[in-house]
Amino acid sequence: MTGAHNKQNWLVHVLMIAFCFVMFYPVLWWIGASFKSTPEISLPTLFPKVWLWQNYTEGWMALPKYTFTRFFMNSLKLNVATTIIHVISASLVAFGFARLNFPLKGLWFSILLMTLMLPGQVTLIPQYTMFHSFDWINTYLPLIVPSAMGGAFFIFLIVQFIRSIPRELDESAKIDGCSWFGIYLRIVMPLTLPALITVTIFSFIWGWDEYFGPLIYLNTVDKYTVPLALRMFIDSQSAVPWGQLLAVSLLSVLPPVVIFFLAQKHFVEGIATSGLKG
């Protein structure tokens, strides 16, 4: 019995390794190609004969006026701001929905869940005109301010988590004369830490990949985020220097990948809990 089982598991491993190899091959090729010269990229080899490390340095400085340091810093500043705001707002709102009872709560919560299915295109144009009238175009405000609402997905995720914390804790604190805000800050918040970490990771990673918002709201190069700068890189040269472009692109996906590896456990469970994206 165990022998047959082992054999079966071996088969699974062989299948999985073959499958993972195919899945991962584009990434391997990407790494190899980022060190190649342009003619060599169209040769059927995985790794270059000569490793061109300068693809990275030249690619980093390929755009006029600003290096990619500027764009990475822009992306970083923007995403740290939106992530912090997301976490604070989402946890406050989630506490309200999970622990307090107030009129029309069920209605608001259903609406919150329904907005998860709302296509962004419907609010896009009026939002754009609204921010336009505030004179917010070409600032980070249209990208940062909406995160103050917490994000329906993040709120849902934390609500689910708070539900698993025993209510007795906050009820006894209530009897001791603790205010609702005190209960939120001193009791529920510390216990929700794993969920807050999940939200931090998701918010940062999705924000890092975000392309559409910056595309329509930012229009001078000095404010560009990494994805916009990459797009400019493609458009700026008539013959795309593929080696350099692939090198910088590879660097641009590193922050999410590194964060993913550091916090894998939370990440995977966060997706399994609600998995509303991707």
Place this chain on the structure above:
Amino acid sequence: MNAQTVQTPDKAGLYKGMEAVANKTFKGRWNAPLAGYLFIAPWLLGFLILQLWPIIQSFYLSFTEYSLLEPARWIGIKNFQDIAHDRLFFNSLKVTFLYVIASVPLKLLVALAIALLLNRNIRGISFYRTIIYLPSLIGGSLAVAVLWRNIFGLNGFINQLAIWVGIAPKNWIGTPSTALGTLVLLTAWQFGSSMIIFLAGLKQIPSELYEAASVDGASPLRKFIRITLPMLSPVILFNLIMGIINAFQMFTSAFVVTNGGPVNSTEMFALFLYNKAFGSLQMGYASALAWILLVIIGIATALNFIASKYWVFYETETEGRK
């Protein structure tokens, strides 16, 4: 799972979560009418100002001619009449439907197959999970769109492979008949997050069911059809609905890999809308398009829920098994 992990709802379904939260937390009297509103104020204000009001406005704008530079001018249903005669609109609708119909089932089938394969006690599962999740992590980024453009390009990796296998190389991205296929593959490549949700769903099927079936001498195929599929069906529905909603709004890859070309063969709805709004500043026309998209997604979701009555299985009496 220990106390430090995010609790998994009984079924990963959204509606299940909605129901559970409604039952467990919405009972009892109002204990904090004012404090409650203060806590949810950030979301509520955001919803009213950044979502509800814009939705109403975009409905109004869809009956106007509006270029941002001048005030909106009421033109009745002219936008919708124009859309009804717009060949590019029907083209984008066709392309989007093709993309949804091809990419969503493909992605879910691969995700389900791999989840079934991984749903056993084998070593190295977290390694496989990581490799498989990686494309979902980076797949939506501009960088991967750049990669795809190169891989499927004339001198790209796929053509090297084609030559090696003996197929005539072609410009996959530059040929109308294959361009959309490259985008479908890019989407299917990101099956990792759906796979993880399936895996979580599989883990919640009580093992007693399989044991009882084994005692009765059921074959693996029969167990799969009679136990796994029905027990997993709420999760399948959830992945299906979210996959369809996301696919209808696909933008970045279509914009960067193919930019709608060649000959509009990959001009997805969201891209068409973007071009109308920010390319030619036809904000009224684009608002009408956005409302059409909202209605399409609404109908698709409703149809899914209606159809689900016939194939999704809910444990009604034996709720709460883990």
